Amino acid sequence: MFKSLGIFYLCAVLSWALAFVIFILSADLFFNGGDINDEVMICAFGVTACAFGILARIEQTSLKDRSVSDKEDINETATDSFIDPNKCRNCGNKLQPDQNFCEQCGAQRTPPQ
Numbered sequence: 001m002f003k004s005l006g007i008f009y010l011c012a013v014l015s016w017a018l019a020f021v022i023f024i025l026s027a028d029l030f031f032n033g034g035d036i037n038d039e040v041m042i043c044a045f046g047v048t049a050c051a052f053g054i055l056a057r058i059e060q061t062s063l064k065d066r067s068v069s070d071k072e073d074i075n076e077t078a079t080d081s082f083i084d085p086n087k088c089r090n091c092g093n094k095l096q097p098d099q100n101f102c103e104q105c106g107a108q109r110t111p112p113q
């Protein structure tokens with residue numbers, strides 16, 4: 001999906017808003033009566049609310065996937081700098097033992113661990 005927190009909130013809010021509309025319409029149908037068109041409309045709202053609910057759930061799942069992969073990326077970067085202190089932590093350029101700054105990007109050398 002879109003892997004966006006905004007999309008997740010949008011779908012969740014729309015789902016709940018539609019559920020609220022269905023509740024109002026059902027109450028109106030129950031107390032005041034209505035014809036077949038009202039029932040069809042409530043069913044249509046119900047299907048749409050379910051669709052948005054599912055979308056929100058899918059989006060939530062993909063958000064979890066993204067946060068997991070983000071953590072893995074951070075761990076990889078930390079592991080790289082731990083294994084090879086002779087590499088620039090900023091751009092990966094190889095550093096000479098006497099170099100305190102990266103000649104490619106100017107970043108300060110990672111202190112030896």
Ligand SMILES: [Zn+2]
Pocket residue numbers: 088089090091092093102103104105106107
């Ligand atoms: Zn660099």
